[in-house]
Amino acid sequence: MITADDERFLRRAIALAAHAVTVGDAPYGSLLVGPDGAVLAEAHNTVRRDMDISAHPELKLARWAARELDPEAAARTTMYTSCQPCGMCTGGIVRSGLGRVVFALSTEQLVELNPESGAWPVVPQDGPALFEEARSPIDAYYGAD
Numbered sequence: 001m002i003t004a005d006d007e008r009f010l011r012r013a014i015a016l017a018a019h020a021v022t023v024g025d026a027p028y029g030s031l032l033v034g035p036d037g038a039v040l041a042e043a044h045n046t047v048r049r050d051m052d053i054s055a056h057p058e059l060k061l062a063r064w065a066a067r068e069l070d071p072e073a074a075a076r077t078t079m080y081t082s083c084q085p086c087g088m089c090t091g092g093i094v095r096s097g098l099g100r101v102v103f104a105l106s107t108e109q110l111v112e113l114n115p116e117s118g119a120w121p122v123v124p125q126d127g128p129a130l131f132e133e134a135r136s137p138i139d140a141y142y143g144a145d
């Protein structure tokens with residue numbers, strides 16, 4: 001359920017997205033809000049500027065949260081974002097331990113507005129292979145017998 005406070009923070013995420021456009025970056029913005037309503041960090045997309053395909057605001061903030069917040073604080077923190085996080089960012093958000101994500105545009109709505117946003121090809125993957133060899137560093141790290 002999206003509350004009036006949620007909408008207020010979503011409007012900030014949309015404002016960050018709008019600001020990104022004015023400085024030549026792609027139109028995506030996000031922020032992290034603690035349980036007391038304090039804004040902890042903000043970011044917008046800098047993929048072009050940084051020449052870094054991972055410079056989505058959601059992933060930058062997930063990385064910030066994993067570095068700067070203890071697990072309990074992360075679990076009580078909400079990410080507000082102008083668009084639903086992509087698969088890359090969703091993975092980072094899960095690993096960061098953030099407790100909640102609230103987004104404005106869904107991926108489907110974004111693709112309706114800009115079909116190129118949904119034009120990612122499926123990359124073929126082959127595997128598994130070489131199980132006994134591949135497990136060796138895993139066992140060495142995690143201490144299996």
Ligand SMILES: [Zn+2]
Nearest residue numbers: 056085086089
């Ligand atoms: Zn993303």
